[in-house]
Amino acid sequence: xxxxxxxxxxxxxxxxxxxxxxxxxxxxxxxxxxxxxxxxxxxxxxxxxxxxxxxxxxxxxxxxxxxxxxxxxxxxxxxxxxxxxxxxxxxxxxxxxxxxxxxxxxxxxxxxxxxxxxxxxxxxxxxxxxxxxxxxxxxxxxxxxxxxxxxxxxxxxxxxxxxxxxxxxxxxxxxxxxxxxxxxxxxxxxxxxxxxxxxxxxxxxxxxxxxxxxxxxxxxxxxxxxxxxxxxxxxxxxxxxxxxxxxxxxxxxxxxxxxxxxxxxxxxxxxxxxxxxxxxxxxxxxxxxxxxxxxxxxxxxxxxxxxxxxxxxxxxxxxxxxxxxxxxxxxxxxxxxxxxxxxxxxxxxxxxxxxxxxxxxxxxxxxxxxxxxxxxxxxxxxxxxxxxxx
Ligand code: FEO
Numbered sequence: 001x002x003x004x005x006x007x008x009x010x011x012x013x014x015x016x017x018x019x020x021x022x023x024x025x026x027x028x029x030x031x032x033x034x035x036x037x038x039x040x041x042x043x044x045x046x047x048x049x050x051x052x053x054x055x056x057x058x059x060x061x062x063x064x065x066x067x068x069x070x071x072x073x074x075x076x077x078x079x080x081x082x083x084x085x086x087x088x089x090x091x092x093x094x095x096x097x098x099x100x101x102x103x104x105x106x107x108x109x110x111x112x113x114x115x116x117x118x119x120x121x122x123x124x125x126x127x128x129x130x131x132x133x134x135x136x137x138x139x140x141x142x143x144x145x146x147x148x149x150x151x152x153x154x155x156x157x158x159x160x161x162x163x164x165x166x167x168x169x170x171x172x173x174x175x176x177x178x179x180x181x182x183x184x185x186x187x188x189x190x191x192x193x194x195x196x197x198x199x200x201x202x203x204x205x206x207x208x209x210x211x212x213x214x215x216x217x218x219x220x221x222x223x224x225x226x227x228x229x230x231x232x233x234x235x236x237x238x239x240x241x242x243x244x245x246x247x248x249x250x251x252x253x254x255x256x257x258x259x260x261x262x263x264x265x266x267x268x269x270x271x272x273x274x275x276x277x278x279x280x281x282x283x284x285x286x287x288x289x290x291x292x293x294x295x296x297x298x299x300x301x302x303x304x305x306x307x308x309x310x311x312x313x314x315x316x317x318x319x320x321x322x323x324x325x326x327x328x329x330x331x332x333x334x335x336x337x338x339x340x341x342x343x344x345x346x347x348x349x350x351x352x353x354x355x356x357x358x359x360x361x362x363x364x365x366x367x368x369x370x371x372x373x374x375x376x377x378x379x380x381x382x383x384x385x386x387x388x389x390x
Contacts, residue, residue, distance in 0.1 A: 001065045002174050004037065004221055004229075005156040007133065011046075011061060012036045013054040016170050021082075026194055027291040030187060031170030034082055035223045037160055038065070039153065042131025043072040047151065047160050048223060049086035058086055068093050073128075075100040075135070077162040078148045079108040083223055088113055100128065102139050105147035122149070138213075140164060142199050143206060157218040164203075165235045167191045167225030177230035184226060188235065191224070192242050193298035194291050197328045203243040207236060245332060250279035251302035251389075254293065256286045256315040258308040261340035261372050266306055268378040269338065272385025278302070285317040294324055302334045303360065305351050306367075309341035314350055322354040331359025336388065338367035338381075345370070363388045 002010040012035040021028045034050035036058070044066065050058045062068060068090060074097055076084050087109070091097065098118045101109055106121040122128070122137040129135075133155045140148040143164055151160040167187035171179045196203060220228040220235060228235050251273055257263040263284075270280045281296055297303060305321065307314035314322075337351035348366030356362065364384065369377055 001061065004227060005158055005219060007040050008153070008156055008158060008221070009038050009040070010035060010174055010227070011038050011065060013050045013058055014170050015054065018168070018170070021168060027289050028168040030168065030183070032168040032224050033170055035221065037221065039130065039133065041133050044070050045073045045075060045130055046071050047075045048077055048083045049090065051082040052085035055086045055089050059089055071097060073098050073100060075151065076105055076109060077150065077160065078145060078223065079105055079112060080145055084109065084112065091115065091117060102137070102147050102149040104141065105149065108147040138210065140206060142202050144196055144199055152215055157216050159215070159217055159220045161220055161222045163195065163223050165220050165228060165239065166222035169225040171226060174227050176226050176228045179226055187225065188238065189242065189299070190291065190295045192239070193295040197298055197330070200243040200329070203239060207240050207243070246299070247301040247333070248299045250281060250300055251304060252296050252300040253280060253282040253304045254285045254318070254321055255306040256284065256308065256317045258310065258315070261369060262306045262308050262338070264373050264378060265338045265340065265367060265369060265381055268381040269304055269385045272382035273389050276386040276389035278389045285321055286315065290320065290324070293321065294328065297325060297330055298328065300333065304336045304338065305355070306338035307347040307351060309339060309343070309345050309347040312344055312346050314347045318351065322351065325355065326358040333360050334363050335360040336363045336367070340369045340371065340373070342371050
């Protein structure tokens with residue numbers, strides 16, 4: 001247990017060993033935490049639980065530090081099982097407990113547990129007085145699930161923000177002023193890029209809506225990773241920037257190559273852009289972590305993707321990337337497709353079409369090379385890249 005404010009304690013789990021999340025979808029190389037909080041006011045309120053594999057440890061701590069019989073209310077900000085997973089275990093011991101949740105949360109909790117519990121759905125602006133503090137509920141629909149919501153405690157001047165502003169990061173200290181800032185921001189933007197990017201438009205609007213409430217905020221405590229207590233608004237400002245067509249001035253080249261012909265094109269593009277003064281990050285998609293690549297794609301202003309042609313299409317690692325670019329709504333960036341072929345040569349056209357479908361802007365027609373590029377081919381590709389950047 002860790003003291004967050006006078007009346008709020010962290011009672012979560014540190015998952016040092018976590019390396020994959022959402023099944024096998026997302027890499028979490030620095031672990032994560034599942035942040036559950038207990039508010040000890042005139043009423044004792046538990047906010048969120050932890051992922052079911054950690055239920056035994058969590059239940060033991062909860063019993064020791066709070067006493068399950070002493071809890072007056074549970075608030076579930078978000079019923080994704082990494083936060084709501086242990087709710088069933090608590091309710092086995094206290095089936096009488098009122099559960100506050102969002103309107104969508106009521107539906108989600110019922111759909112997970114199929115129980116007749118005392119669910120109390122709250123909408124934006126609804127409040128609950130628990131003694132010195134009044135809790136204000138703010139729905140955060142699709143940030144990032146339909147049921148997501150956040151809480152504001154007026155006396156503690158604290159926002160319990162659920163997934164928003166979180167990071168998959170497990171550190172000894174739970175506070176932003178006591179961890180490495182570079183690591184913190186790298187994990188925060190990786191989290192944003194991989195989990196929240198599809199909802200950027202909603203996030204942008206929600207930040208304006210919350211700013212209009214003029215809340216006095218001293219702490220922002222998310223459901224994963226470290227708590228923002230030193231200049232907490234810095235992460236809100238970062239989200240305002242990240243949700244507003246965020247771009248950094250560099251290009252990403254992603255390729256997959258069977259016999260190095262497509263790799264040679266990638267390197268010629270890199271050389272040309274480099275000579276034109278453009279910063280470039282280049283990745284072999286078949287051996288690079290997908291979540292890390294997606295983070296770089298999210299940040300880049302220019303994306304170049306290449307693949308050998310195989311079975312009238314692209315290599316599997318490239319097909320996945322194309323799927324992720326569309327799903328994460330990375331439209332609006334500039335792109336170039338390239339590739340090599342020996343027989344039918346569909347890959348550059350396929351990549352080009354998929355990126356058009358994802359609403360990216362073509363810099364030029366796709367580059368297609370028959371078998372092995374000649375020195376002259378590579379020189380021309382390099383010059384083309386230079387020209388595109390200029
Ligand atoms: Fe951390 Fe959306 O659950």
